[in-house]
């Protein structure tokens with residue numbers, strides 16, 4: 610097998626040959642068909658997250674086929690198409706796991722962060738955390754659903770059921786969740802980098818009621834806003850855009866510092882929340898919704914070996930929709 614490997618924080622990924630991994634008990638080996646590129650991969654490559662398991666293969670939006678079963682795997686079969694998400698393993702025993710909040714597990718493992726991910730021709734995954742995907746849509750179209758879709762969905766649920774929904778940062782997650790929100794009958798207001806007409810046009814083509822720069826005022830007070838961009842200065846802007854009692858959900862794993870702001874912007878029962886990881890239940894729910902809502906992802910496809918160039922493009926906002934690598 611081959612993989613794009615990160616040796617040290619901030620280094621370029623290197624394309625390396627490796628022995629084909631042997632799945633252990635409960636694990637499967639998967640031949641990768643496509644792997645989405647998420648902003649979290651940038652945080653891994655930049656060393657912005659703690660306890661990265663170097664050398665590490667990033668990538669946690671994996672679609673592939675089961676190629677080998679480890680001992681005691683009965684839930685998946687050879688040749689089955691599966692998705693491997695960010696949540697790679699949980700302990701099953703901590704207070705969070707035992708109360709249905711495995712996304713907050715005290716002893717988790719994460720794909721492409723603390724275990725090798727999908728920027729590779731093959732990977733090994735814990736079978737219990739893989740999602741059977743069926744055969745609808747091709748691997749490239751499905752890959753962004755594995756994180757942008759899933760964590761996007763969790764953040765949408767946390768945003769509540771208000772009608773007027775703001776989305777700050779209209780990339781991979783934004784363009785998927787806008788479609789879900791429209792399907793639910795909500796109005797979507799898309800906030801992009803100032804002057805990013807390409808993202809604004811994509812938002813309007815997906816049914817957004819309004820699209821503009823993140824400093825602009827939406828035409829109506831929002832019931833909730835979700836922030837997908839890792840930019841702390843969006844927090845006070847989003848708080849200013851939501852009505853009394855409204856919610857602002859920060860959906861990223863990492864964000865630049867939030868500037869100080871007057872308490873009156875939070876007052877009147879506005880709520881500021883963050884989303885961490887996903888549960889397997891989120892996945893089961895979301896894949897059902899994605900099929901019902903006929904979500905269509907907008908993707909740009911690149912060869913696996915171009916992962917470094919793709920990460921640079923993502924960093925500078927040159928990707929519209931979602932980027933996907935193919936071995």
Ligand SMILES: [Zn+2]
Nearest residue numbers: 647649756757
């Ligand atoms: Zn992700």
Ligand SMILES: [Zn+2]
Nearest residue numbers: 700703706714
């Ligand atoms: Zn746990």
